[in-house]
Amino acid sequence: xxxxxxxxxxxxxxxxxxxxxxxxxxxxxxxxxxxxxxxxxxxxxxxxxxxxxxxxxxxxxxxxxxxxxxxxxxxxxxxxxxxxxxxxxxxxxxxxxxxxxxxxxxxxxxxxxxxxxxxxxxxxxxxxxxxxxxxxxxxxxxxxxxxxxxxxxxxxxxxxxxxxxxxxxxxxxxxxxxxxxxxxxxxxxxxxxxxxxxxxxxxxxxxxx
Numbered sequence: 001x002x003x004x005x006x007x008x009x010x011x012x013x014x015x016x017x018x019x020x021x022x023x024x025x026x027x028x029x030x031x032x033x034x035x036x037x038x039x040x041x042x043x044x045x046x047x048x049x050x051x052x053x054x055x056x057x058x059x060x061x062x063x064x065x066x067x068x069x070x071x072x073x074x075x076x077x078x079x080x081x082x083x084x085x086x087x088x089x090x091x092x093x094x095x096x097x098x099x100x101x102x103x104x105x106x107x108x109x110x111x112x113x114x115x116x117x118x119x120x121x122x123x124x125x126x127x128x129x130x131x132x133x134x135x136x137x138x139x140x141x142x143x144x145x146x147x148x149x150x151x152x153x154x155x156x157x158x159x160x161x162x163x164x165x166x167x168x169x170x171x172x173x174x175x176x177x178x179x180x181x182x183x184x185x186x187x188x189x190x191x192x193x194x195x196x197x198x199x200x201x202x203x204x205x206x207x208x209x
Contacts (some may be wrong), residue, residue: 001027015052017059017071024052084189085124092202093180099207102128102176105183106151108199114192122193125186126152130178133157154181154202177207 013026049061059071113120135155
């Protein structure tokens, strides 16, 4: 922060979101987020307000003297309802100097869907990347669910061979292999859906190649 030019440190904007115990620091056109529960900087938000108003149950951010966003609230009635899509991206890079084959992943989550309480429709898309590979999105029906624990096999490398049938094509698809794995999760939070994702674990084995 001290190495940033003066223009980035003039009239700084920072505020506290007490619902999630996050401190926001505006840097250029994004906000750097510090989580007090984890005691680390967790992410950048593309949201870049000029001012904010904290209330007991919500947080309102202002940009250009207009209400920019109402945080920590469910969807509000409007002519054009904003899409509430959350994207979580993280990197598995344990022992980054060694090449690994990534096999399975499971996560603990609280998925709340008032319209479908027993089969929440929140997980919209999950796919994985290495330096040279990318998987097809995971079929949600293939994810095993037991008491808020979700487990599935990490997909194989995406194939593009229209001359072969899909089943034959995927039989020769390679496992995800590399020094790191990029994980991409997308959650549909429209219609009063919410999620908490406190724990993710990935299993891998070292490549013998």
